[in-house]
Amino acid sequence: MSLKPINDILGILEQQAKWREDPFQLLIQSWAEIVGTVAAKHSRPLSMQRDVLRVATSSAAWAQNLTFSRQALLVKLNAKLSMSLVDMRFSTAGWQKSKEVSQPQPSFLPSEHPSYLGDIHNYSTVSKTTEQNANQAFESWSRIRQARSQGLPLCSQCQSPTPPGELQRWGVCALCSVKQSSNNI
């Protein structure tokens, strides 16, 4: 007996275990395969109640579109996932909500940056300089730093006012930390 049939059997058992765990999750995973990648972008299974599958769609047109092909989709779904669904209901209700849930949260906030001073206005000023050359951008950044210097702690190296976040991160200001690391090379 070769290993392959055993692996096949294990695969089937795994699949069945998954199915018992949560048939709805399996349905969501196979959704694009069943409706096609384009339709999958505009539809999302919401819930399964009794033998009826509720699906949210991005627009009324997509709800109509998929309603027309629901018989074919039911056959595919029942065959692929060994289910016994009898109907599918498509509606735009719940689309927005389920979309929000699936969107990943931004992992980086400006306020987490060591140079952040708590003033969004300066960020737009800095970003306007990106079209100029790097030196000009650096100069205007320095000017902004100087303009905001009141009340800031001083860098122990160059005695210039420094955002507390930079001192926390590097012990010195951002400029001195760059100088230090380039001296070390």
Ligand SMILES: [Zn+2]
């Ligand atoms: Zn410094």
